[in-house]
Amino acid sequence: MLSRLKQYLLISAVVGAFYFLLSHHLIFTSTTQFELLKKQELTLEYTFFSFHQTTPEAALRIDPLREDGLGELLVNKGIITEEKLLEILRKIDS
Numbered sequence: 001m002l003s004r005l006k007q008y009l010l011i012s013a014v015v016g017a018f019y020f021l022l023s024h025h026l027i028f029t030s031t032t033q034f035e036l037l038k039k040q041e042l043t044l045e046y047t048f049f050s051f052h053q054t055t056p057e058a059a060l061r062i063d064p065l066r067e068d069g070l071g072e073l074l075v076n077k078g079i080i081t082e083e084k085l086l087e088i089l090r091k092i093d094s
Helices: 002-023 056-060 063-067 070-076 082-093
Strands: 024-028 034-038 048-050
Touching: 002 024, 024 070, 034 070, 056 063, 056 070, 056 082, 063 070, 070 082
Parallel strands: 024 048
Antiparallel strands: 024 034
16 A cells, blocks of 8 residues: 555656646756746747857747747846847847
């Protein structure tokens, strides 16, 4: 009985962790810090994303990240200013 309960708990923990990965972006802003960004739909696209080798402009060109609020996250973290965000978005839209 206890063995079966442990098995169910393990399975539910694995399913819960997988659901979490499907529903969130983990944005690494440095080597030791990351931010969570809620996805609009369940997918594994861009689940892990790092700014280590990319610019904010290149990251904002990725539609799923931009639509899920990456620009606002960058402004809130102080990585770019609101004016720079608007400039990048205008450049992307044109």
